[in-house]
Amino acid sequence: MKIEHLAIWVRDLEKMRTFYETYFAASSNDKYVNTVKGFSSYFLTFPAGGARLEIMQMAGIPDSQNNALAQFTGIIHFALSAGSEAAVDALTNRLRTDGFAVVGEPRRTGDGYYESVILDPEENRIEIVA
Known part of the structure; x- marks a missing residue:
């Protein structure tokens, strides 16, 4: 599957x-x-x-009751791969410069990912991973 x-x-x-x-x-x-x-x-x-x-x-369709910065049960994010750590950094900076919220700075996570977290225009959480 x-x-x-x-x-x-x-x-x-x-x-x-x-x-x-x-x-x-x-x-x-x-x-x-x-x-x-x-x-x-x-x-x-x-x-x-x-x-x-x-x-x-x-x-x-009503607006979601979830707060984009809080954590709730259910789907909370999805991840898109940028391909490399440098690409994660560059895309995160581009999105920040263009006015999008960065809610998780680029970092290495405990489970081995290099990622940042941003909000799309409607405040869906997206992890940008290497």
């Missing part, structure tokens, strides 16, 4: 698509629209392969 894709409800579908394309080199399929349900989505594919990310939007 493998994880085929993860999905995130988003408020601004185009802004989120642009974010992942710009900073993580994702490529998007054509926008899927179900006019009956008022549902739209994109599947984002990353250059190194692995699981895809589906970003979805539909009227009536």
Whole structure:
């Protein structure tokens, strides 16, 4: 088994698509629209392969009650590999310069990862790993 894709409800579908394309080199399929349900989505594919990310939007989906800086049960983050420690540092600095929150500075973790943690435009936690 493998994880085929993860999905995130988003408020601004185009802004989120642009974010992942710009900073993580994702490529998007054509926008899927179900006019009956008022549902739209994109599947984002990353250059190194692995699981895809589906970003979805539909009227009536309430905002999450989770605080992005606190920890709660359920999915709390996903990790994207930058390929090297230098790439983690560079991407983290680029995101910080462009105004995105860095909530975990680049560091070596106890389980051996070199990572930073940032928040995407809708405050989803992303680990950037080497």
